[in-house]
Amino acid sequence: MLPAWDDLAPGVRDGLTEQALGQQLITLAPPWKEPNLYYWQRGAGRPGKIDYLVQVDTRIVPVEARSGTAGSLKSLHQFLHDKDLDLAVRVGENPPSHRRLDLETTQGDPARYDLVALPPFLAWDLPAAVRKTEP
Secondary structure, eight states, X not given: OOOOGGGSOHHHHHHHHHHHHHHHHHXXXXXXXXXXXXXXXXXXXXXXXXXXXXXXXXXXXXXXXXXXXXXOOHHHHHHHHXXXXXXXEEESSSOSEEEEEEEEOTTSOEEEEEEEEEOGGGGXXXXXXXXXTOO
């Protein structure tokens, strides 16, 4: 018998959520293209990573997987500032939403971007959700 989701350690839930999201993202590749998953990890110094980087049309979109409804997304804020990107996706237990964030990173840099939140069962529709944010 499998343990209940809430009985799993948070790190295990995060790992399972990230794995399931990666499997869904692989299915988004066109049939003529080898599916690949990309991520970003900060170099020496401060720890930090972005779970996945996906391309939707001509946009590079960072995607964060979260097993719950909370999470600070500090690395995501800094990544968006550093790479001058204006859109990110968070896949987690929150309901679908789209909101504009205007905040400061932990380094004091301005981060202004659109955050699309999707529950895991809608991750397959990530490209359409991203396209809806285009002006």
